[in-house]
Amino acid sequence: MAVRQHPVAGAALWMAAALVSFILMAVSGRELAASFSTFQILLIRSVIGVLLIGGLVWLTGWQQLRTHRVKAHLGRNIAHFAGQYGWFYGLGLISLAEVIALEFTTPVWTALLAALVLGERLTAPRWLALLFGIGGLLLILRPGAGVMHPAALAVLAGAMGYAAAYIFTKSLSGTDTPLCILFYMTLMQLPMSLIPLSLLPDQPQWLMPQGELWVWMVLVGVTAMSAHYCMTKAFQLADAGVVVPLDFLRLPLIAVVGFVFYGEALDVWVLLGALLMFGGNLINLRAEWRRQRA
Incomplete structure (x- = not known):
């Protein structure tokens, strides 16, 4: 007899695959940041994404692209593009661990938006996760200590953009297929990165990738789609308040990558702040697991 998989367990497996993709995307972004502007990285990522998702849709059927929620897709992609810009911008200026740790404030903003937009209830464990998340953020940024890099604020703003995108994704996943959501993501975000490259006078000159840089470009495009x-x-399979905290395993892995390959110091304040956020979200995750089992 087949064993039915628990929804939270299934969500955890999908998030494990997303975790690997996000780490590879971060490393690729760091490698590319020294040679290309953020907008060019996002443009090539979108071009590769259109080709990949277009090929998958061609194989599986174009009918799954039908949607009556174009405005929701547009809102999601404006928010997600803002999040991606802040994330990739920070990769070239601050440590990998700090970028990921600041991105981990996303559950704080997601839980708040989920309550306001989706009507998800703010239970006591979710309130604890919010308080722990704010405390962790203060440890990482240490306002007033004179150590906060301006790029950290860009990553923080990007985390807010990600939270809004997650809310749109949760809503769209009830009516549209994952490939549909990804197809419109790549299609809509392509001109979002092309227009600034064409119109903004202070953007660096367009550069064609050479040699191994093409590998990193392709990897950015592939992992963005798979993630x-x-x-x-x-x-x-699970609520937004459950799915997003599962991504916290990224921090120790990316900290090791930054230490081994880029010589980045392991900032104790960043690690403590992320640990505090993780503790709050672990409490929330255990409560959600018990609630769904009940």
Whole structure:
């Protein structure tokens, strides 16, 4: 007899695949940041994404692209593009661990938006996760200590953009397929990165990737698609307040990568802040697991 998989367990498996994709995307972004502007990285990522998702849709059927929620897709992609810009911008200026730790404030903003927009209830464990998240953020940024890099604020703003995108994703996953969501993501975000490159006078000159830089460009495009496909599948199985905290395992892994390959020091304040956020979200995750089992 087949064993039915628990929804939270299924979401955890999809988020594990997303976690690997996000780490590879971060490393690729760091490698590219020294040579290309953020807008050019996002543009090539979108071009690769259109080709990949277009090929998958061609194989599986164009009918799954039908949607009556174009405005929701547009809102999601404006928010997600803002999040991506802040994230990739920070990768070239601050440590990998700090970028990921600041991105981990996303559950704080997601829980608040989920309560306001989706009507998800703010239970006591979710309130604890919010308080722990704010405390962790203060430890990481240490306002007034004179150590906060301006790029950290860009990453923090990007985390807010991600939170809004997650809310749209949770809503869209109830009516549209993951491939549909990804297709419109790449299609809509392509001109969002092309227009600034064409119109803004202070943007660096367009550069054609050479040699191994093409490998990093392709990896950015592939992992961006795989990460969001896996995350969309996870959202179909569990609430936004459950799915997003599962991503916290990224921090120790990316900290090791930054230490080994880039010589980045392990900032104790960043680690303590992220640990505080993780503790709050672990309490929330255990409560959600028990609630769903009941």
